[in-house]
Amino acid sequence: MKTKGRQCRNIHNEGKHYQCRKCDQSFTLNFQLIRHMKMHNGDKISRRYQCSKCDNTFSHNKHFQRHMRTHTGEKPYQCCQCGKAFSRNGSLKFHMRIHTGETVEKPYECNHCDKAFTLFSTLNRHLNIHNIEKAYQCSKCDKKFISSSDLKKHTNVHKEERSYQCNQCSKSFFNRTHLITHLISHTGEKPYQCSHCSKSFSLNGILMRHMVIHTGVRLYKCSHFEKTFSRKDYLKRHIRIHTGDRPYECNQCEKVFSQNGSLIYQMRIHTGVRPYLCSNCDRSFLTSSHLKMHVRIHTVEIP
Numbered sequence: 158m159k160t161k162g163r164q165c166r167n168i169h170n171e172g173k174h175y176q177c178r179k180c181d182q183s184f185t186l187n188f189q190l191i192r193h194m195k196m197h198n199g200d201k202i203s204r205r206y207q208c209s210k211c212d213n214t215f216s217h218n219k220h221f222q223r224h225m226r227t228h229t230g231e232k233p234y235q236c237c238q239c240g241k242a243f244s245r246n247g248s249l250k251f252h253m254r255i256h257t258g259e260t261v262e263k264p265y266e267c268n269h270c271d272k273a274f275t276l277f278s279t280l281n282r283h284l285n286i287h288n289i290e291k292a293y294q295c296s297k298c299d300k301k302f303i304s305s306s307d308l309k310k311h312t313n314v315h316k317e318e319r320s321y322q323c324n325q326c327s328k329s330f331f332n333r334t335h336l337i338t339h340l341i342s343h344t345g346e347k348p349y350q351c352s353h354c355s356k357s358f359s360l361n362g363i364l365m366r367h368m369v370i371h372t373g374v375r376l377y378k379c380s381h382f383e384k385t386f387s388r389k390d391y392l393k394r395h396i397r398i399h400t401g402d403r404p405y406e407c408n409q410c411e412k413v414f415s416q417n418g419s420l421i422y423q424m425r426i427h428t429g430v431r432p433y434l435c436s437n438c439d440r441s442f443l444t445s446s447h448l449k450m451h452v453r454i455h456t457v458e459i460p
Contacts, residue, residue, distance in 0.1 A: 230334035240365035251275070272380055311404070326432045
């Protein structure tokens with residue numbers, strides 16, 4: 158395994174003999190360089206599919222459709238075992254291995270620790286933990302990233318235009334899918350009930366994530382400690398304790414936070430928005446937990 162891992166690293170880090178004359182990128186194979194050169198040449202014939210949301214163009218319709226999902230948030234490929242949804246069919250197939258127990262080959266090894274990965278892109282993201290040189294800098298702030306894809310994700314933080322506005326509160330979203338998901342929070346409808354306890358949920362995906370509490374499965378392990386997590390986002394949030402990363406910045410007071418929820422709470426303090434209304438009186442609250450504590454006043458029986 159380790160020998161193969163070293164070979165794979167050599168493919169990506171050495172032997173890139175085909176160098177672009179217009180930028181500093183180099184490639185292992187000639188066809189990769191030719192494909193890259195089309196970006197500089199503005200080849201409109203081979204890249205005839207243009208995105209209306211950004212300036213990206215594509216040579217194949219399937220690549221164009223896949224790219225559009227980054228704007229719409231659409232995830233048409235859903236796991237029949239846990240309800241998790243994906244934007245790519247390949248991602249779903251890879252995810253299914255968790256349920257089937259199929260052995261996953263991990264040829265891409267980190268040369269800073271003993272972790273290995275199935276994809277080179279995943280290894281690249283992992284290197285963030287080790288403070289590897291970050292060549293991609295954000296033009297809006299001083300943050301830097303290892304990969305261009307991570308930089309693209311980060312730029313959403315600076316986007317001012319949120320086209321999809323909630324008609325129930327002041328929240329707005331970058332894509333329609335996030336708005337639809339948010340609107341359910343206002344209806345109070347929770348049709349998905351857990352078969353192990355009395356809890357119910359607004360979305361099937363949330364129910365599936367909740368089910369992990371009962372199964373006890375913890376697939377995500379911290380590389381610094383022996384701590385494990387049932388969800389990938391829990392692990393990501395935990396990793397920030399080690400890295401000190403605070404990616405969520407308030408545009409009102411410049412405070413930074415390690416969790417998006419903390420930023421949302423801070424923004425409500427500035428805007429005065431209290432989205433959680435008591436159905437028994439006219440009081441409103443910043444968080445659902447504050448509302449739940451308040452509701453007890455109305456439900457407690459006075460002898």
